Amino acid sequence: MTEDEKDLKDEQARVASVQETIEKKREKTAGLIQGLREKVIDLRKNFWEDVTVNLDEADDVNETQASLKQQAELLGERERTHQQIHNEVKTLDRLQRNPYFGRIDFREEGADHDEEIYVGLASLMDEKEEDFLIYDWRAPISSMYYDFSPGGASYETIEGKIQGDMTLKRQFIIRNGKLEALFDTGVTIGDSLLQYVLGGNASTEMKSIVATIQKEQNQIIRNESAANLIVQGAAGSGKTSAALQRVAYLLYHYRDRITAENIVLLSPNPLFNSYVSNVLPELGEDNMKQATFYAHMDAQLEGRETIETPFEQMEYMLLASGEEKEQRLAGIQYKASLDFKRYIDDKLEEFKQAGLIFKDVSFRKQRIVSKQEIQSHFYSLSNSLPLSNRAELTAAWIVEKLQLWGEWETRKDWVREEVELMEKEDYVQAFSELQKKDRTDTDDFEENKQEEEILRKWVVERKLRPLIKKVRKHAFINVKKSYLRMLTAERRPEMPASWTDLYETTKKNLIRKYMNWEDVTPFVYFRDKVLGDRSDKTIRYVLIDEAQDYSAFQFAYLQQAFPNARMTLLGDINQAIQAHALTGENVLSGNTADSHRIELWRSYRSTRQIVDFTKELLDHAKQIQPFNRDGELPTLTKANGETERRRLVLEKIRSLQESGYETIAVIAKTSKESKEAHNWIKEEMEADLITETTSQYKKGLSVIPAYLAKGIEFDAVILYDVSDEAYGHESERTLLYTACTRAMHELHMYSVGNLSPFIEAADSATYTSK
Numbered sequence: 001m002t003e004d005e006k007d008l009k010d011e012q013a014r015v016a017s018v019q020e021t022i023e024k025k026r027e028k029t030a031g032l033i034q035g036l037r038e039k040v041i042d043l044r045k046n047f048w049e050d051v052t053v054n055l056d057e058a059d060d061v062n063e064t065q066a067s068l069k070q071q072a073e074l075l076g077e078r079e080r081t082h083q084q085i086h087n088e089v090k091t092l093d094r095l096q097r098n099p100y101f102g103r104i105d106f107r108e109e110g111a112d113h114d115e116e117i118y119v120g121l122a123s124l125m126d127e128k129e130e131d132f133l134i135y136d137w138r139a140p141i142s143s144m145y146y147d148f149s150p151g152g153a154s155y156e157t158i159e160g161k162i163q164g165d166m167t168l169k170r171q172f173i174i175r176n177g178k179l180e181a182l183f184d185t186g187v188t189i190g191d192s193l194l195q196y197v198l199g200g201n202a203s204t205e206m207k208s209i210v211a212t213i214q215k216e217q218n219q220i221i222r223n224e225s226a227a228n229l230i231v232q233g234a235a236g237s238g239k240t241s242a243a244l245q246r247v248a249y250l251l252y253h254y255r256d257r258i259t260a261e262n263i264v265l266l267s268p269n270p271l272f273n274s275y276v277s278n279v280l281p282e283l284g285e286d287n288m289k290q291a292t293f294y295a296h297m298d299a300q301l302e303g304r305e306t307i308e309t310p311f312e313q314m315e316y317m318l319l320a321s322g323e324e325k326e327q328r329l330a331g332i333q334y335k336a337s338l339d340f341k342r343y344i345d346d347k348l349e350e351f352k353q354a355g356l357i358f359k360d361v362s363f364r365k366q367r368i369v370s371k372q373e374i375q376s377h378f379y380s381l382s383n384s385l386p387l388s389n390r391a392e393l394t395a396a397w398i399v400e401k402l403q404l405w406g407e408w409e410t411r412k413d414w415v416r417e418e419v420e421l422m423e424k425e426d427y428v429q430a431f432s433e434l435q436k437k438d439r440t441d442t443d444d445f446e447e448n449k450q451e452e453e454i455l456r457k458w459v460v461e462r463k464l465r466p467l468i469k470k471v472r473k474h475a476f477i478n479v480k481k482s483y484l485r486m487l488t489a490e491r492r493p494e495m496p497a498s499w500t501d502l503y504e505t506t507k508k509n510l511i512r513k514y515m516n517w518e519d520v521t522p523f524v525y526f527r528d529k530v531l532g533d534r535s536d537k538t539i540r541y542v543l544i545d546e547a548q549d550y551s552a553f554q555f556a557y558l559q560q561a562f563p564n565a566r567m568t569l570l571g572d573i574n575q576a577i578q579a580h581a582l583t584g585e586n587v588l589s590g591n592t593a594d595s596h597r598i599e600l601w602r603s604y605r606s607t608r609q610i611v612d613f614t615k616e617l618l619d620h621a622k623q624i625q626p627f628n629r630d631g632e633l634p635t636l637t638k639a640n641g642e643t644e645r646r647r648l649v650l651e652k653i654r655s656l657q658e659s660g661y662e663t664i665a666v667i668a669k670t671s672k673e674s675k676e677a678h679n680w681i682k683e684e685m686e687a688d689l690i691t692e693t694t695s696q697y698k699k700g701l702s703v704i705p706a707y708l709a710k711g712i713e714f715d716a717v718i719l720y721d722v723s724d725e726a727y728g729h730e731s732e733r734t735l736l737y738t739a740c741t742r743a744m745h746e747l748h749m750y751s752v753g754n755l756s757p758f759i760e761a762a763d764s765a766t767y768t769s770k
């Protein structure tokens with residue numbers, strides 16, 4: 001038997017023995033679960049029997065309350081334990097299928113023997129609960145598996161650094177409890193395993209990379225110190241993967257302090273949400289909160305305004321031309337900048353002295369408190385108080401006035417009319433209220449009068465309630481008008497030349513309750529400063545994927561919206577596709593004192609040939625390195641007219657399908673173009689059209705605009721139009737790069753007429769031209 005065969009045999013024996021332990025533990029735990037389940041059901045059933053209920057005297061009531069509390073606590077505790085054990089069983093099931101994926105042998109300095117450390121999805125002790133059979137991949141000791149190759153190695157613990165020597169590093173492929181292969185690895189972690197993993201087909205759901213996390217990705221996952229962790233990484237370098245593993249790491253590391261509810265992932269589109277939704281459950285963790293930035297902002301506006309989506313804005317920019325487009329672009333860029341935020345902050349400071357616009361508070365078309373009165377009261381309050389505090393105090397003052405006025409109003413005729421229309425139940429209730437009063441000297445007439453008074457009071461109270469609620473939400477401040485006033489309060493040199501026209505557009509939009517995307521963040525920022533803090537203090541970590549598409553202003557807003565959160569920003573400046581991203585300010589530059597910046601240059605998604613070609617599309621991309629996985633060169637086919645192009649594209653799709661590729665995408669520049677392409681493709685074969693609202697993508701053929709393909713990947717990608725009309729402008733370079741880098745194994749491009757200058761400029765040895 002060779003050395004290798006012996007290793008395989010020994011490891012097979014260990015897998016079998018660990019599985020036996022798992023099985024025994026599972027049986028024991030399942031027994032516990034059954035017992036607990038019965039206890040919980042029993043407790044729920046007999047809840048009231050075990051509670052002493054006596055409400056006769058005050059003391060008895062207290063005793064009853066205490067007894068109730070005790071019983072509820074007992075039930076809660078049992079339910080929690082039940083849940084915990086249930087989770088343990090689920091973990092054991094996962095371990096049963098795949099107990100571990102790595103092993104390192106480590107001799108700590110001063111020790112006389114190697115310790116064998118097996119790394120898997122969760123920790124497992126032996127039956128005596130003495131030794132670890134498996135270490136959780138997130139345990140401090142497991143970090144060596146990712147950070148070192150055999151030789152000197154170390155890891156951090158709370159007590160300090162542990163140093164020693166790694167004598168072996170081994171990786172396993174275990175499927176359904178069966179050891180299929182093992183690799184002893186050298187310099188980097190598991191090239192062979194990574195080759196094996198990356199060679200597979202793309203999936204409609206993102207996979208966990210836990211067995212093959214790379215050293216630089218591990219730094220992202222385990223970073224605990226940076227307030228802002230910034231990751232600039234090439235397309236396919238594992239940013240999203242690392243972000244999700246990071247969430248799992250944080251949930252493990254801070255398990256006593258945070259849960260999935262305290263973490264938010266901001267993602268580029270709903271499709272992406274579903275694409276990544278399986279990773280954490282696969283790792284045995286709950287999913288963090290997930291939202292698109294658009295959905296977050298829409299929720300902030302509580303559906304009161306219709307807002308343009310970032311994709312609509314993008315579509316406009318891609319399709320529009322001429323002066324109107326240039327004007328809007330200038331507006332978008334200025335409104336995305338920290339200059340504009342500073343301008344708003346300055347104006348808010350001035351509004352502390354004067355300038356906010358108020359609304360009359362009226363009831364039944366009658367003005368109760370005029371806007372002038374409100375303004376005088378508001379500005380009579382100390383200007384050392386923030387605007388929002390003064391709004392609070394003014395609200396209390398208005399409510400008092402409303403209540404006083406309400407008492408007078410009860411005498412009005414309309415109230416009597418309303419009383420007559422009241423429900424029978426109201427009369428019964430008013431009568432019973434009267435009964436509670438001392439009525440020794442009342443006659444029938446008096447009683448009727450008193451009853452009517454109660455009912456009149458109720459009529460007014462009920463009608464006033466919604467108004468008071470609005471006042472308490474500071475609706476007496478005219479935020480929109482104040483915002484518009486703020487926009488024109490001063491003319492600054494950095495403002496676009498067409499500022500007045502831009503202002504008119506914003507005004508027209510606000511009047512019809514519509515907001516362009518570039519106005520949303522500044523407006524909400526301004527509103528929150530005026531009306532009061534609406535921040536979410538429960539969130540401890542915010543991860544922003546595709547962060548290059550956030551403006552400096554949007555990022556500043558998010559820091560304020562989640563004041564207790566550490567931020568992780570992951571993005572690729574070469575994939576910046578939002579119009580505001582063309583300006584200098586870039587959230588990924590991360591040059592603040594509390595930022596830690598990591599760069600990822602190795603691309604894992606695509607074959608070496610695709611990466612070599614796609615980096616040619618960029619200006620400064622020398623550092624991007626492909627992972628060593630070979631495939632065919634990308635192809636470029638120039639067709640003689642539209643009919644031929646369509647025929648060639650359809651032929652290619654068929655041949656890709658025959659090769660067994662499961663996910664194939666035809667990527668178009670805009671949503672309009674993808675609709676058109678879908679129309680002619682679907683006449684010949686089944687194809688899904690992906691739109692902004694698509695929340696899940698299926699295997700098979702998808703037709704998709706480039707900006708919605710962000711973050712996801714396909715086995716094969718077809719760009720059916722790479723002419724200079726589609727990708728001719730400098731601002732379209734990143735879109736072309738984004739589209740091409742979605743391909744894992746094959747990339748095919750087609751054009752009619754002049755070719756995109758970006759492809760024209762690429763080294764022709766990096767693709768095949770037909």
Ligand SMILES: Nc1ncnc2c1ncn2[C@@H]1O[C@H](COP(=O)(O)OP(=O)(O)OP(=O)(O)O)[C@@H](O)[C@H]1O
Pocket residue numbers: 194197198207209212213214217233234235236237238239240241242572575604605710711712713741
């Ligand atoms: N360490 C790794 N082990 C295995 N697969 C990996 C690893 N890192 C990345 N990958 C794979 O590479 C592909 C790209 O990863 P991911 O989507 O996380 O990259 P990204 O940087 O977010 O890309 P993009 O910016 O293009 O959206 C995925 O299929 C992912 O599973």
